[in-house]
Amino acid sequence: MRICVFLSAADLDDRYTRPAREFAELLGKGGHTLVWGGSDTGLMKVVADGVQEAGGRLCGVSVDFLAAKARAGGDEMVVARDLAERKRLLLQKSDAVVIMVGGTGTLDEATEILELKKHGHTDKPVVLLNTAGFYDGLKEQFRRMEDEGFLPRPLTDLVFFAEEPVGALAYLEESQGVA
Numbered sequence: 001m002r003i004c005v006f007l008s009a010a011d012l013d014d015r016y017t018r019p020a021r022e023f024a025e026l027l028g029k030g031g032h033t034l035v036w037g038g039s040d041t042g043l044m045k046v047v048a049d050g051v052q053e054a055g056g057r058l059c060g061v062s063v064d065f066l067a068a069k070a071r072a073g074g075d076e077m078v079v080a081r082d083l084a085e086r087k088r089l090l091l092q093k094s095d096a097v098v099i100m101v102g103g104t105g106t107l108d109e110a111t112e113i114l115e116l117k118k119h120g121h122t123d124k125p126v127v128l129l130n131t132a133g134f135y136d137g138l139k140e141q142f143r144r145m146e147d148e149g150f151l152p153r154p155l156t157d158l159v160f161f162a163e164e165p166v167g168a169l170a171y172l173e174e175s176q177g178v179a
Contacts, residue, residue, distance in 0.1 A: 001176055002059065003027060004035040004094035006109040008102035009042040009069070015132045016043065016101050021050045023098070023129065023165035028054025030169065030178075033075070035094040037086070038062035040071035043100065048074070061089045087112055096172045097126045099159075101134045117158050118151065125175040126159045127168045135161075 007020065020043055027034060028051040037044055038060025048058055048071055058074035063086045067079050078093075080086035087109055091097070099110045116122045128135055139161055146155045162168035172178075 002033045002094045004090050004097045006106045007043050007100035009039040009044045011042045017046050019131045020046050024050025025054045026169045027051050028056030033057040035059045038070045099128045114158050128159050128161050129168045
């Protein structure tokens with residue numbers, strides 16, 4: 001499976017890097033390909049290192065203004081001209097999406113895939129990995145949107161909330177019929 005991971009390129013502490021590395025190792029050991037923003041910094045580097053060290057493949061999609069931070073030595077690296085093209089390519093090259101901790105860029109990517117899913121433009125499974133309760137507030141906001149009629153589809157049709165890396169990958173593999 002080709003799994004797109006949206007996440008931060010920031011250097012973060014162990015409460016975020018440990019679960020990210022754990023997910024990366026599971027992904028690599030499962031023989032999957034990481035499709036990610038291509039950066040060789042911060043949490044993006046942690047995940048790429050973990051996948052590669054565990055035997056998985058790397059497919060990076062960087063963007064012109066960040067190309068100097070792109071990882072060398074991956075299996076595939078594409079440089080998009082802008083963020084819109086980058087998001088399109090990330091989704092085009094993947095079978096499923098995992099949203100890890102991140103800032104505004106990650107939130108932008110997350111809401112775009114959910115909007116596409118809401119309107120039936122993709123059926124890719126989406127997991128929000130709620131490491132250390134990072135997305136508790138967003139989860140509450142999504143539930144309010146659902147409760148108050150802002151979502152035309154049930155929230156469970158749009159995204160699966162996982163608290164642990166093993167649950168995130170198990171959901172994706174089950175949804176794609178991968179054992």
